[in-house]
Every structure is written in C-alpha cells, then in structure tokens.
C-alpha cells in the first residue's frame with residue numbers, strides 16, 4: 001500500500017492543515033506567520049525545528065524571495081527536507097562483519113519486539129542468517145513472544161528464564177552467534193520505565209559486555225519509539241542516548257497517529273539516522289526511511 005494512505009492521519013493534521021491555513025491569506029503578514037508557527041507546533045514538529053523553519057521563512061520574506069502566500073508551502077517543504085534529509089541513512093549490514101550486532105532499546109509498548117520480528121524477516125529475505133537474543137528477561141511475556149516468533153519463522157532465539165541477567169543472556173547469544181557464523185544478531189532489551197536508573201545501568205552493562213567479545217559491538221544501537229508519543233518520544237530518545245550511544249531510530253505506529261511531524265523534531269534535535277518507519281503490523285510495513293517519500297506522503 002502507498003505510504004500516503006498509511007500516513008493519512010498525519011497528512012490531514014499536517015499537510016492539509018498547512019494548505020488550508022495558507023489558503024486563508026491573500027498576503028503575507030504576521031498573522032500568517034503566527035498561524036503557521038502554531039500549526040507546526042501542533043503537528044509535533046517541535047520547538048527547535050519550528051523556529052528554524054520560521055527563521056528561514058522570515059529571511060526569505062525579508063530578502064524578497066517570498067512575496068506571496070502561495071510560495072510559503074513550497075518553502076516550508078524545502079526547509080522540512082533540509083531538516084530531515086541528513087537522517088536518511090539506511091542500515092547496511094556490511095559483509096565480513098560477522099555477526100553484525102544490533103542492540104534494540106526502547107520503552108515497553110514502543111513496538112520493539114514487533115520491530116525485531118520484522119527486521120529478522122527482512123534480513124532473512126536478504127539471505128542472511130539471523131539469531132535473536134531475548135534480553136528482556138524482566139517480562140516473561142517478552143521472552144515467550146520472541147521464542148514463539150522464532151519458532152514460527154525458523155530463527156534461533158537465545159533465552160534464559162525470567163529474571164536472568166540480561167547482559168549474560170546477550171553475552172551467551174553473541175558467543176553462540178560467533179561460533180555458528182551467524183550474520184546478524186538482534187538483541188532485545190528491557191523497556192521498563194519505572195526503574196529507569198536500573199534500566200539505564202543495565203543497558204550500559206550490556207554494551208560493555210558485548211565489547212568484551214567483539215570490541216566493535218554493538219554495531220547498531222537502535223532505539224524504537226512510538227510516534228504516538230509525540231514530543232515524549234524525543235525525551236525518551238535523549239534519555240536512552242545518555243546511557244548508550246543510539247546510532248539509529250525506528251519510529252513505529254505512524255499508521256495510527258496524526259503525529260508524524262515528530263520525525264522532524266527527532267531529526268532537528270537528535271540528528272540520529274532514522275533507519276525505519278513502522279506503518280502497520282506486517283513485516284513489509286517496516287519501511288526503510290526515505291526523506292522525500294515521507295515528506296510527499298504527509299504534505300498535501
């Protein structure tokens with residue numbers, strides 16, 4: 001299905017809203033700018049990115065580059081592209097780095113387990129051998145979910161009982177993956193929020209322990225955030241990044257939210273590659289992030 005259908009809620013909240021506000025003006029004035037600023041903030045573009053866009057527009061008006069309202073939307077679009085295009089960096093699994101270790105982090109409910117399944121399927125389709133590590137030892141359900149997914153899809157899952165040391169599970173998994181010549185190891189981690197300092201400490205420990213077996217691992221620390229969390233997704237990203245160096249982000253559930261603008265906030269404030277976007281429940285609904293396609297999908 002085309003991306004713009006999946007992102008329809010964001011398109012309505014963002015693109016059509018921008019279009020109709022601009023249509024309401026026959027000349028450029030402060031009211032238009034105020035309206036525009038409010039619309040961007042309401043669409044979760046975030047303060048930093050919104051200020052950047054407003055500054056660029058004001059400068060273009062001052063320089064006489066923009067003289068009419070119908071030039072505003074293309075200018076906003078160009079600015080949005082400038083903000084987000086640097087984050088279009090596809091996740092490549094380099095040949096000869098075996099195993100390529102992906103550490104998945106994010107709060108419970110963000111879509112981490114689902115994304116692991118989708119990613120594993122994608123890698124398998126690419127002919128790569130995949131292994132999973134059930135590092136969320138805190139929730140029995142998470143371990144079960146990963147195990148049953150692995151069984152159905154013929155992907156080995158390294159797991160221990162609930163309450164086991166997460167770093168130990170992931171360490172074992174990496175040892176096993178190295179021994180078996182697996183191409184990609186994807187490690188799940190806990191995402192409980194209420195014991196946050198422990199969680200962050202645990203992530204640091206996992207990071208350290210992986211480095212003992214392979215001083216280049218993990219090769220990707222992928223943060224999974226739910227787009228529906230809006231600006232809160234940004235705060236989560238900052239907190240996780242303080243514990244482990246986040247090298248890529250997957251933004252999930254963009255199909256069920258009007259808050260697609262949050263990608264611009266993430267891009268402007270964090271500058272971390274946006275690897276994938278989740279726009280539905282099936283494996284093909286995890287799509288590599290493409291800036292141009294995304295902008296076209298949420299603008300009118």
Ligand code: GDP
Pocket residue numbers: 106107108109110111112113114115191252253254255256277278279280281285
């Ligand atoms: P975890 O706690 O982070 O491991 O979250 P889960 O992977 O269990 O996902 C939580 C819920 O979100 C599940 O019902 C998933 O099917 C759903 N989900 C995950 N990603 C997407 C997405 O891109 N779109 C939609 N519509 N649902 C998603």
